[in-house]
Amino acid sequence: MAGQSGLGHEVSWVLAGRSRPPIFDGLKGNELVLISVRVLRALDEEFHLSRLFNYLSEKGVAGAAILGEIPDVGIEAADELNLPLFVLPEGTSLPELERNITKYIAENNQQLQHWNQEVYRQFTELAIEGKGIAAVAELLCKLSGKAVIVEDANFRARVRFTPDRSEVSSLVGITESRNGQHNSFTPEVSPVMDDNGPNSVLHNNLAILREWLHNKDLRASDPPLHTFEMASDGHPAMLQLTAPIIAQGTVAGYVSLLGSDFDRRQRVALSRAASxxxxxxxxxxxxxxxxxxxxxNVLDELLDGGFTSPDAIIERAKRLGYNLQLPYWVASFAFRQQEKSLRKKPLTIVLDGREMELDLPVSETMGRELQRLVEQESSRRNWATITRVRDDRFVVFFANTTGKEFGGPAEAKKVVMIFLERFANSYPDISVSAGLGRFYEGGVEGLPKQSAEAEKAVMMGLRLFGPGQLTYFGDLGVYRLLLTIGNNRELREFYQEVLGRLLEHDSRNGGELIRTLEAYFRYQSSPSEMAKNIKVHRNTLLYRLRRIQDITGFDLEDSETSLALHLALRIQEVLGEKK
Known part of the structure; x- marks a missing residue:
């Protein structure tokens, strides 16, 4: 009579209305209730079915079977509530009907239990025999008669089956990486992806998915199920029934059935397939x-130069699918929270009495996404890449797969900028910085030096130019010499010996002598140029320059003294002391 859209409601029990209040006691949801209009009128002549239907809908009742005439207002109320109404023939015995339906439900539950056991056996056998994810998905498709899709934790399709096909319509072998921390094999068919990321119902309902998972007890043996509505684009509404795949205590993917409705057997099959x-x-x-x-171990030895034989490291890398005989360049990427997006003070450390901002560590999830972006660009442009996550750095080796070298630093910089921009677009609240080492002939023996230079370049770039920049080690000039001096203690002693008294004076008096000395060298010792560019009166600058000579005892016109002061100022930047 009404509520046709609710005909897919699952019925777990039947309950006939009593002849005395309360009419329905102990409703738990999913019941089919049996109602006699005559009994209702006997209890209350003013009784309104529409109010009863509202109550039943709030309790999660699956439907109602009515003995007697149903007024139009009751039918309208049931339609609005999506509550299915069934009219029973005159003379129907509600107690007898209740017994018969109870018997049917019990028998159906018993059959469902047998089904559950058989499905469990079939899926368990596949898992024990290690038949693979595609075999499990195919069996789920056959048992449910529904389309099946298995996605990884980042919502990328791994396998997809439809009931009218016996073969995989999309198969992507994505496992943990060999490039850094995660791994992906070449797919037989491309996953459902676009330039903006996964084309996934789950990805498009990410907030709902996270809230659902947050409120559930996640167990691999009994995963929860949730129904998501798919975009229809004018077609009949489709649903996606999803179960998380729980492995090693985390959500390692999702398996879903696609269709307009799902019965209890299909739900059981999905749950067992997820396990x-x-x-x-x-x-x-x-x-x-x-x-x-x-x-x-292989990549760390390569980056640190810990290998004993070039031939041995090349062979070990070959077993991982890497061709180290290609002419690789090495870039290192660092990540910091952008100031505009900071909700609290950035992570810092106090070193030698000075507070320093720390770079963001690269998490496992972030490492996966960075690697995916690198692989996506590499496949488009025919590049060979190797990636490695090292705490707060993401290192990328890149080369032409043809074996032809990139056309010098300028072309290599363009490659790094492509990666940097992709990373920055994917993480708009994070500043991405990059360092590029110089290319060395000689194959793998030059890679450790390249790696060290790339790390020094990104570090100095952050200090000299701030976050969000690409720094090429070959462009660092005198800083390259200072960075190659491994003894920071010696640099610091020289720095303090030359500038210590000026630093102490500025600290004690809030002075500008160090800044004035910087300008003196920047503008070729010309007080007039200094005054014009730093907006300080020429006489003030001349006074400051005399104060610098008085405090230090140095003659600024002496060439050796000038060289020492200039180097000390550059060491200040290398040590990260510049305010």
Missing amino acids: ALAIERAREMAVSAVEDKFQA
């Missing part, structure tokens, strides 16, 4: 962890 997929993902993650440990 089997959890075993498969745990196996993948365990294998990947071993591979990653081997991979990390």
Whole structure:
């Protein structure tokens, strides 16, 4: 009679209305209630069915079967509430009907239990035998008669089956990485992706998904299910019933059924499939962890120069799928929270009495996304890349797959800028900085030096130019010489010996003598040029220059003295002492 849109409601029990208040006691949801209009009128001549339907809807009742005439206002109320109404034939015995339906539900539950056990057996066998994710998804498709999609934790499609096809319509082998911390194999068919990221119902409902998962007890053996509405674009509404894949205590992916409605058997099949997929993902993650440990050792030896034989490291890298005979460049990326997006003070450390801002560590999730962006650009441009996460750095080796070298530093800088801009666009609240080392002939033996230079370049770039810039080590001039001096203690002693008295004077008096000395060298010792550019009167500058000579005892016109002062100012920047 009404509520057709609610016909997909699951019925878990049946309950007939009593002849005395309360009419319905102990409603828990999903019941089919049996109602006699005559009994209702006997209890209260003014009784309104519309109010009863509102109450039943609030309790989550699946539907109502009515014995007697239903007024139009009651039908309208049931339609608005999506509460299915069924009219029973005159003379129907509600107690007898209740017994028969109860018997049917019990028998159906027993059959469902047998189904549950059989489905559990089939999925468990697949998981034990290690048949793989595609086999589990295919079985789920056959058992449910619905389209199936399995996604990784970043909402990228791994496998997809439809009921009318016996083969995978999209298969992407994505596991933990060998490039840094995560790994992806070349897909047989491209995943459902666009330039802006995953084309996924879950990704488009990210806030709802996170809230749902946050409020659930996540267990691999009994994962929760949730229904998401898919964009229809004018077509009949479609739903996606999703279960998380829980492996090693975390959400390692999602498996979903697609359709207009889902019955209890399909829900059971999805839940059991998610448990089997959890075993498969745990196996993948365990294998990947071993591979990653081997991979990390190889790349760390490559970056640090810890290998004993070039031929040996080339062979070990080859086992990981890396061709170290290509002419690689090395870039290092650092990440800091942008000031405009800071909600609290950035993470800092006090070193030698001075507060220094720390770079953001690269998390596992962030490492995955950075690697994905690198791989996406590399596949478009025919580049070979190797990536490695090292605490607060993301290191990228890049080369032409043809073996042809990039056309010098200018072209290599363009490559790094492409990566830097992709990273910055993906993380708008983070400033991304990059350092590029110089290219060295000689293959792998030059890579450790390149790596060290890339790290020094990004560090000096942050100090000299601030975050968000690319710094090429070859452009650092005198700073390259200072950075190659491994003994910071010697640099600091020289710095204090030359500038210590001026630093103490400025600190004690709030003076500007160090700033004046900087301007003196920047504008070729010309007080007139200094006055014009730093907006200080020429006589004031001449006074300050005399004070500098009085305090230090140095003659600013002496060439050796000038060189020492100039170097000390540059050391100040290398040590990060410049305010």
